[in-house]
Amino acid sequence: MFEGIFVPDDVRAAVSDAAWLQALLDAERALAAAEAQAGLISSDAAEAIAAACRAELYDAEELAAAGRAVGNPVEPLVRALGARAGDSGRYVHRGATSQDILDTAAMLVTRRALDPILAELARVAAACASLAEAHRSSVMPARTLLQHAVPTTFGAKAAGWLVAVCDARRRLVDLRAHGLAAQLGGAAGTLASLGEHGPEVLRLFAEELELAEPVVPWHTNRVRIAELGAALDLAAGVLAKIALDVALLAQTEVAEVAPAAGGGSSTMPHKRNPVGSALAGACARQVHAYASVLTGGLAQEHERGVGGWHAEWHALSGALAFTGGAAGATRQTLDSLEVDADRMRRNVDATDGAIMAERIALLLADRIGRREAHELVRTASAGERTLREELEASIEADELDAALDPETYLGSADVFVDRALAYYRETS
Amino acid sequence: MFEGIFVPDDVRAAVSDAAWLQALLDAERALAAAEAQAGLISSDAAEAIAAACRAELYDAEELAAAGRAVGNPVEPLVRALGARAGDSGRYVHRGATSQDILDTAAMLVTRRALDPILAELARVAAACASLAEAHRSSVMPARTLLQHAVPTTFGAKAAGWLVAVCDARRRLVDLRAHGLAAQLGGAAGTLASLGEHGPEVLRLFAEELELAEPVVPWHTNRVRIAELGAALDLAAGVLAKIALDVALLAQTEVAEVAPAAGGGSSTMPHKRNPVGSALAGACARQVHAYASVLTGGLAQEHERGVGGWHAEWHALSGALAFTGGAAGATRQTLDSLEVDADRMRRNVDATDGAIMAERIALLLADRIGRREAHELVRTASAGERTLREELEASIEADELDAALDPETYLGSADVFVDRALAYYRETS
């Protein structure tokens, strides 16, 4: 029930039992195909095996029940597949160990799940880019430690989101392209039962699945699993940052953005809850936890871990699922976001000039010294009267007007928007 | 598929969609019952609502899909329940907010899932107690930093496991008895829409469900959720310790215990893998991650969190499920454990007396000084000849025989077994 709330249907499907089952079978099919190419088994056998490698022929629950005794689902699947493949059944799984199949399947599941995730991330980036372009001139308060700092633009803010999304997405794109490798080491990483054909079968197996060929079997070198976990965590964290900012901007008192209508409360009809922000934030917390299982599992014993390996399957599935959830929720949030540029500007003005304190202090510093200027502005900002009123004695009216104009104190905001958009175009 | 491998069926059922749905409905039913008792709604209405509070009348997937827009499954469930309850539908959910129902349901799910978990933990404790009693006299090497240290008994080792299991179980028992509280605060913790009846309804609601009545609503005081997470993590960690020791004792070269036959390899017929250890260890890693979501989510915003709360549902379910998995796997491992006391004893003897180095050094210290004795024994242990051979010059044969006898160097091992068993009887 909860996964249905958090995880988009396409990502859920990509990490479902059916998807894992098919990926396991794809690995077995590819192994037979590679061995046929290498002349170790006949093409007929490979074809008979391929024909039996369809997930719908098997029952995941049954395999799980049978897998409990051996600690993985591959062993019962190999038996079931062997039975289905008739006379060719004896050529199933030749030279492989369960981990070869499971790790390779994990790579396939990852690649397939990354498709909808990367697509959503691309849409998130596109939404950020649109906002950055559209709101170049929407002046708003920049906030540090949740306090008004100086003016910025919503375009610059969205540009900051955009760069982070591009960074996180690029890492996942890189890992999808280069970080997914076939696993084939046999019983304990020597491919002994394939005799001298080991390396050839490994190469053909990897080619067949369009996965990278690893330098050596990686049964207990879990770098690529840990890197996947870290990269998913990164993506989810970047999405949570956007989601958090949206929730903060949507606060009743701030009201600079409004999430899509629909996030109602069961009892309070007036509310427009930032539901997408809540979902994305919740997803990111799950991803962080799952990623921690993956990055925390590098120290596996000898040639196959006792538990560390087993913990990866559920954690990798979960990390993919909830990264997809974070991406989906953030994308929906941004796509339906109502931006109130007028309110942004009113919020800039709401402190009657205090947001311009840095500029005023710099102006005065040239006249009365830095420390004195800082102190004067600090006192002025803290008083009953507005900063303008306090400063009228020290600064000419025209000069004060100019100094208090936020539109002329945006520095490089616009340049940074351009740079972010250029970076986006380069990296996407 | 993976949950089926790791999580026992009864625990899976206890945290399933159906279980959550029923718990949500139980909360709604109890709320109506409490309000009827308080005279806020009629008994007839409460009964009509109760009649509609059966999980099988609703579809979890549909609720999840509808719940995505509002960010939780309660709002659509309230609508569906209202519709089913006919004219009494308007009295459903009166005064409550979605979080009241979800948090209360979380308490019910936790209580129900703790039943099989605690039962398994009790069986694990019983198995440890049996081993402690049965193997009081099974002398084996104690190992520190994975090196032979001095002799101990397998009884003393199991006594150590036993105390840890009792500790961890007691914490869960305490929390089950005192740590599960009803949640009822209304829209934002004031129970405003119940007028002056708030506290009475809260009391009756808690009584109806046999949950503790909280001091105040705890919408963003997540101490009890964090404590549950920590306690489950504790239990799973203690189980993982036992599982790890079993796997280490079952190593081919050590062979002091053997896990149940059945943990075969798909390719290596001779293997008896410590499958239960792998499963328990993997489960403990998931629980640690889920618990981290729960303990890491204490800082929730104002009167309801943006994401921190939402992250708890999946994490709590998962922490319960995999703690159950760790308990089940460890229990099965211990129940079917073959202990080879002869091999234990042979392993003690395998270093020809080196395991008695502490005693010998103490013996010599009185004669030649502590540092000199330490150095003599260190050198002797490192040489080609056995410790006995090295020492024959320095110590009389009879005395050396006595000093090298592990049976007489077990210290308080037996006393500790007694103390652990007494503690077990007290706390269970």
Added chain:
Amino acid sequence: MFEGIFVPDDVRAAVSDAAWLQALLDAERALAAAEAQAGLISSDAAEAIAAACRAELYDAEELAAAGRAVGNPVEPLVRALGARAGDSGRYVHRGATSQDILDTAAMLVTRRALDPILAELARVAAACASLAEAHRSSVMPARTLLQHAVPTTFGAKAAGWLVAVCDARRRLVDLRAHGLAAQLGGAAGTLASLGEHGPEVLRLFAEELELAEPVVPWHTNRVRIAELGAALDLAAGVLAKIALDVALLAQTEVAEVAPAAGGGSSTMPHKRNPVGSALAGACARQVHAYASVLTGGLAQEHERGVGGWHAEWHALSGALAFTGGAAGATRQTLDSLEVDADRMRRNVDATDGAIMAERIALLLADRIGRREAHELVRTASAGERTLREELEASIEADELDAALDPETYLGSADVFVDRALAYYRETS
């Protein structure tokens, strides 16, 4: 440099090298004293050892350098202490292993560091209680998902903080009283070298240090370490919740509270940053990480862990230090908090009645049905006109005035303040 910013001086001192060194020496001293009482060594020897058990006689850096080779600081300390104790030096550390001393010292360090931590937590609780009492009638917006929900009082909000602090503090108080145990197991948990005197020495040793006597040695039963970690995490998390709420309330647009002046910016003179909130939040993140080392280290090998144990020392020190940091920062924040009750009230009114939507919807529900009422209020809240304007057609002016009065829609806020204060008095 960073520790100096985050951790109060008294807590830093309590977990400093000097504090650890003294605790290690206290354990050695107590061991000699216990053995003297048991008649194993002479009183003179015990006294000579005691005289040498002063931290200032030893150099922590030197011990650390020497400890690298053996993997802990106890072994070189025992050598140095033995040398200093002259003829009695040979009676130092009798029957103990390094872990006995280090674990016992960890308990002493914990107890000593908990003193200032618990004192700060008591002050935080007192500050919450004061705020709860003083602001019973300060009406403010309750906020769920960062949106205005219904009115509450700042008193009720502080009452919620108070209960959480009491809960977290009570757990630490419990563990301080009952969770700190002496460690004495000898080389591998059997106390073999003490012969039949093991249990007696253990009892006397524990008494000497006023620590609990454990059922059996707990060299690899790390439940109490994990529980300490979890309890510190709980406390830090509860403090971070308060700190977060303060930072949110202090936002420029919300301005319901202001942190102490002083949290200035290096460039923006107008700012009053919620520095205490930032520090407390940062501390809580460190504590969560350190606690994760402690709770994640339960599965230690056989009779002494290979690394899991070693990881605890730094993590426990850090968890204590930064919990103290979170407590100190939160206490300072609350003690100097400026509360603007007028602004709270103005914020309630700022949405022209929308915050009363729940009440209006309930009022209308009796007349036109629940769903219709919900829809009417939802539409009204979303429109250009205020809720009051929208409703003037449907509800009589007097009734509407009454319905829109937040002061009369506070439900049980005041009762909950009373309950929280009573709970505070009971538990402190």
Added chain:
Amino acid sequence: MFEGIFVPDDVRAAVSDAAWLQALLDAERALAAAEAQAGLISSDAAEAIAAACRAELYDAEELAAAGRAVGNPVEPLVRALGARAGDSGRYVHRGATSQDILDTAAMLVTRRALDPILAELARVAAACASLAEAHRSSVMPARTLLQHAVPTTFGAKAAGWLVAVCDARRRLVDLRAHGLAAQLGGAAGTLASLGEHGPEVLRLFAEELELAEPVVPWHTNRVRIAELGAALDLAAGVLAKIALDVALLAQTEVAEVAPAAGGGSSTMPHKRNPVGSALAGACARQVHAYASVLTGGLAQEHERGVGGWHAEWHALSGALAFTGGAAGATRQTLDSLEVDADRMRRNVDATDGAIMAERIALLLADRIGRREAHELVRTASAGERTLREELEASIEADELDAALDPETYLGSADVFVDRALAYYRETS
């Protein structure tokens, strides 16, 4: 005291207060230099500032104490530096915010600390490469789930370690070269106070420090911090894997390797504890925790986080320090490792052929069918008699001898050693 045990002196120095202080000053110096180049301040002023940018002129403890009120050490440092720079003091920190200086300093500290870390990692890789080459022919049992699986070579095992170290090192090398960027955004990321000169100063500032120029300021885009955390976690995890394997191989019953003499016990003279393994494992646990602070802190509020940012400083220092610790301990362990190839071979033989079960089963499968063969070998392995004795009836003596020869069942072990060594040469 504990840091002295775990962290090598050079890495400790690289993350010490003095190192941070110098890095902060380097950032201020470079800022002034950049502004002089851009013509915003005079060269004389920049030189005067540079002259005052020496860490030894400042007191870290004092700065920390002063920094508590503002929540960071930069603000007091800027004041002290300004005072020291005399008339030029007013040009210090121009246009920058505290975070600009601290983030830039973090990059410098990281780069400097990575030097000894990468050097140690290179030595670890070199040691693995030596072992891989030297032990190509040292036949040993491969172990899966801690059970003998099939024969492998110690060379192949070391080759597996080597590839993981190369992978992890390469990631850190990449990040050192491309992932460290200057930070300069001014008060809130717009560089407003630098007027139109912002981008130019940013470029010159980055050049001056040889750091990458970021696309836009990254005050709350913490991707590079999270990636550093993840990469350090990766490296430490890979080292912990090696350390774990060494500890397992050094077990008394296995005895295939022995760590350096010196890891003695305080009471048991015979022990040679795998101290380096314990230290490396402990370090990796700390790094994992610190990394979790860094990867878990991506969601920072608006233009500067409230606590999330502040948590990074200590965590980044710690992650660097303990990664250095893991590298140092592992390097020392490998450099002084005694490998007992004879014992490896004896361990292969210790099960009287059971380790050859896969090959035998394959051999028989061609004759009697796969399942039957598997069952026959399984039963044979479990019986009283040796596998050879059981099989003498089924297989001719010569064939059986050949089949039971581990030297001829090493598959691609040697090829994989070559591939790993080639990969090492390519990537180092």
